[in-house]
Amino acid sequence: MSQFRYWLDRLLLRWVPPSLPAMQLGPEGSSQNPTMIQFFTWDAHTPDMSWWEHFEKQVLPLVALGFTQVWLPPPHKAMVPKGCGYDAYDLWDLGEFNQKGTVATRWGTKEELLRACDAAKQCNLNVIIDAVLNHKLGADRTETFRAVRVDPLNRLKDIESERHVKGWTAFDFPGRLGKYSSMQWNFNHFTGLDWDELTRTNGIFRISSERHEGWSKWVDTENGNYDYLLGIDIDHRHPEVRKDLFAWGSWVLETTGACGFRLDAIKHMDRRFLLEFIKKCRNQTGRKQTFAVSEYWSANLQLLIPYVRAFQGQQTSFFDVPLHENFHRASKAGASYDLRTILDGSLVKLRPGDAVTFVDNHDTQVGQSLESWVDINFKSQAYALILLRCHGYPCVFYGDLYPNDECYDEDTSRTLKQLLLARKSFAYGPxxxxxxxxxxxxxxxxxxxxxxxxxxxxxxxxxxxxxxxxxxxxxxxxxxxxxxxxxxxxxxxxxxxxxxxxxxxxxxxxxxxxxxxxxx
The missing domain is CATH 2.60.40.1180 (Golgi alpha-mannosidase II)
Structure with missing residues (x-):
């Protein structure tokens, strides 16, 4: 992106209203500082109860620490019994139907989920649903259709001629039998895939059969066109797809009593669809203050700004990935890092009313796809910067607060609890x-x-x-x-x-x- 375009986008932001002041971040009428927690890690589990039961038992302790919102893991049926939900199979199955070898999701049954959500609601603790709308995995059948293999580093460049491929693209949902939604998905509802069963080869294949329009133009331009991320890529321009996902958005909010969404992987999805999805969910549920935060993963603020503009203000907030990257770099550099620059290039410095600040999450854990873990030598300082300052909306990571086998540090947890109480009781005013x-x-x-x-x-x-x-x-x-x-x-x-x-x-x-x- 040219420097001129960057400065033009920054200038035009002046006429874009901030999103967070228009959203529900905590109990209505409360003057308490709002605070969110991501209530899971990548390998989160409990030995003697389901995750939803664990969440239900933690509602009161979370409220006591000052939390007003909880971002839960994807609640729908995954492609495998222990799938965390980012391997999305059936959004309409919240742990109710015998599909993919299990009734419960990795996190528990639908009954347990709804009971936990109700317990949270009774204590004025808002629930956020993780919406995985970019792709599907775990199809029930293969189909044969035409596709073109493209260059992974430039998805606009074909590297093979069009040919027939066999893909896992048919989703029949035999265990649900049309309850809640009668839609069955096939290759017409997708734009691409990464496996050809016919030749048993990996790659990125753009579906080119009749009626397919190719990749969406309203996605990030990384790798030429970043419509495709993984699995079977959903075509958000297809009328049947749009109708089903719009209906699901309203249904899942009404069913769980949740107050909003965390939107996964938005740089890979049609921006026009996402904007309409948010607006329809608000209008159809009558909740004008429905919360939304989007994951656009880039540490480059220059790339994030056009997305802030594209969502017209008040539609979605964004995770402040540039600030997280500053924290990560500071933890690696130690005393050589100039703390006076810790906020430079961050969303919270430019647009505090759009920034959901965080220190780490499930993707930044060691060994994960976006590994950029903030070491313990700077973890507490980073949390102080997001929890005690007046700008941005902070999100705490479960892995830093609760004992776990992946990333827990007892001293960090102890300090974090004190910082949360300081936010709840003292960090107010100019x-x-x-x-x-x-x-x-x-x-x-x-x-x-x-x-x-x-x-x-x-x-x-x-x-x-x-x-x-x-x-x-x-x-x-x-x-x-x-x-x-x-x-x-x-x-x-x-x-x-x-x-x-x-x-x-x-x-x-x-x-x-x-x-x-x-x-x-």
């Missing part, structure tokens, strides 16, 4: 930054009529002399008081009559200071 030192930065939340505010100091150099590495910050109306560490109440700071105090960090790299009301 914010003033003190990004003055390369390895030590701070900011102050001034508080509001109901919350006292806090001061935050972050550092990324374990060799810093904490007796000299301090930041002078003004805490506003707390004149002549004393502040104490939220983590260690024995540490105190005197505030002078003009509201200034000199605040050190801690050996862990994160310190939160609050007014010591007991001393006052």
């Amino acid at each position: 914010m003033v930054d003190y990004f003055e030192h390369r390895n030590c930065i701070g900011f102050v939340r001034m508080g509001d009529s109901d919350h006292a505010g806090c001061a935050v100091v972050l550092s990324n150099d374990p060799m810093l002399d904490l007796s000299t590495c301090k930041i002078r910050m003004n805490v506003g109306s707390h004149l002549g008081t004393t502040f104490r560490s939220f983590f260690d109440g024995s540490r105190t700071i005197a505030i002078d009559r003009d509201g200034w105090g000199v605040f050190p960090s801690s050996v862990d790299g994160v310190e939160v200071w609050i007014e010591n009301r007991e001393i006052k």
Whole structure:
């Protein structure tokens, strides 16, 4: 993309309203800071109960920590019994029908899901559905049709002549027998596939049979055209496809009582379809504040901005992948990373009203497709930056909070719980930054009529002399008081009559200071 186009897009964003203020992020009428959690890891499991039962038991603890929304894993039937749902087979089967060798999904039965969603609703904890609308896997039959093999690095370039292929493209859903939806899918509903059963060869094949229009033009331009990602790629221009997916969107919200969607892999889907999908779900359910957050995976803000514009404001927020990449780089660079630049190039800095901020997720875990794990040397600092600042809407990762076999660190979890409570109780009001030192930065939340505010100091150099590495910050109306560490109440700071105090960090790299009301 040209630099001129980039700056033009940025200029035009001024007339695009932000999305988050128009969405429901927590209980209606609540003044509490909204906070979301991704409630699963890639290999998430529990030994003695289903995942939905585990979620139900955690509703009250999640509310106590200040969470207002929960992003659940894809609830539909996958292609294999232990499939996490990104290998989507049948969106209309939430663990109700005997398909693919199981009634329950990997996460549990439909009954367990609905019971957990109801428990969350009773506690004003909103549920977010992970919508996997880009592709299908696990077809029931093969079909023979014409297709063209294309260059994986340039999907607009054919590398073979058109020929017949046999693909796993027929989805009959024999266990569901037409309940909820009578649509059965065939090769006419797809644009591409990656396996030819006829020659038993891998590749990316564009379906070219009669009535096929080729790849959608309204997708990301990476690899020439990034319509195809994996599996059997859905054609979102087909009238029957559109009708079925629009109906499913409204149905799954009504069935589960969920308040919105996490939209998977949007750079590979027709933007016009997605925009209409969001609008129809809001109109048909009568929920104008239905939440939506989209996964457009690129650390390049320049590539993300056109998508923010394309969704016209108020339609979807976006995960701030550029900010995550900054966190990842900071954790790898250690003390050589300049903390004053930690927000540079991020969505939350440019468009805070569209940014869902996060530190890690299931895809960034070690060994996964988008591996970019934020190491423990910067994990707590990153969470402080998304949880205690006033910009963006933070999403916490289950793997950082709950014990698990994949990525759990006990010290990180302990600090994260304290940061969540600090967000819930203190991180309110206007914010003033003190990004003055390369390895030590701070900011102050001034508080509001109901919350006292806090001061935050972050550092990324374990060799810093904490007796000299301090930041002078003004805490506003707390004149002549004393502040104490939220983590260690024995540490105190005197505030002078003009509201200034000199605040050190801690050996862990994160310190939160609050007014010591007991001393006052």
